Amino acid sequence: MAGQTSDVRAGGSTAPLVLAADDNAADRRLLELAFADLGEPYRLHTVADGHEALAFLNDAAADRPHLILLDLNMPRLSGLELLATIKADERLRTIPTIVLTTSAAPADRQAAYERHANAFFRKPVDLDDFFAAIRHLYDFWFVRAELA
Numbered sequence: 001m002a003g004q005t006s007d008v009r010a011g012g013s014t015a016p017l018v019l020a021a022d023d024n025a026a027d028r029r030l031l032e033l034a035f036a037d038l039g040e041p042y043r044l045h046t047v048a049d050g051h052e053a054l055a056f057l058n059d060a061a062a063d064r065p066h067l068i069l070l071d072l073n074m075p076r077l078s079g080l081e082l083l084a085t086i087k088a089d090e091r092l093r094t095i096p097t098i099v100l101t102t103s104a105a106p107a108d109r110q111a112a113y114e115r116h117a118n119a120f121f122r123k124p125v126d127l128d129d130f131f132a133a134i135r136h137l138y139d140f141w142f143v144r145a146e147l148a
Contacts, residue, residue, distance in 0.1 A: 015041035016142045019065040021053040021082060022046070022100075023074040027123070031069070034134035042138070050077025054085065057092055067141050068097040072108055080111055087116040094148040096141055 020031050028046040035044050045065070047053045053070065054077070056062050068086065072079035079099060086092045096118040101108065109120045121137070124130045141147070 013043075013063065015043050016066040017043040017045065017063050018067045018069060019053060019056060020044060020046045020069040020100075021048075021050060021074065021079070022069075022071040023048050024071070027071070030127075030130060031134070034131045035138075037131055038135060038138055040138060040142070042142075049074045050079065050082035050085075053077075053082055057086070065095055066147055067137075068095055069100045069137075070097065072099060072101040072103055072112070080108075080115060083112065083115045083117055096145075096147065098137065 018035070020028065022028050022031070025048075028048070031046065032044060035042050043063075045056060045062075047056060050070075053068070057065075070079045070082055074082075077085075079101070083097055083099070086095065086097055093116070097116075099108075099112045099117045099120045100123055101121075102123050103109075104122060112120045121133060124133050
């Protein structure tokens with residue numbers, strides 16, 4: 001299966017697992033760097049499109065992610081299509097799913113929430129702001145929130 005898992009912090013298989021779907025290799029690398037910068041336990045599995053994300057989610061041998069980050073504009077299966085599929089599947093619908101995108105279009109934000117996104121984040125352009133956004137996501141979902 002395509003995709004890459006980073007397991008660079010302590011915690012091994014008990015560390016929170018994040019699935020990130022983004023067709024932009026540079027953005028996937030930026031996510032890897034931002035998570036590594038946290039200094040917290042994590043596992044990050046990155047994929048390049050919605051089909052790869054679904055393959056990972058449906059792989060019986062793969063761990064269930066604790067959080068899904070997805071871009072809207074991906075080939076083969078868009079972020080909105082992936083989001084709708086996740087939220088329609090009773091095995092997956094409780095996984096918090098965050099849209100992380102460059103889109104500022106209100107219609108994209110509305111469409112994401114109509115498909116039951118748990119949050120809609122615009123990717124910050126500034127590197128420090130991007131790292132801070134990932135820190136806030138991590139702190140909220142893995143420190144403050146109690147996940148199913």
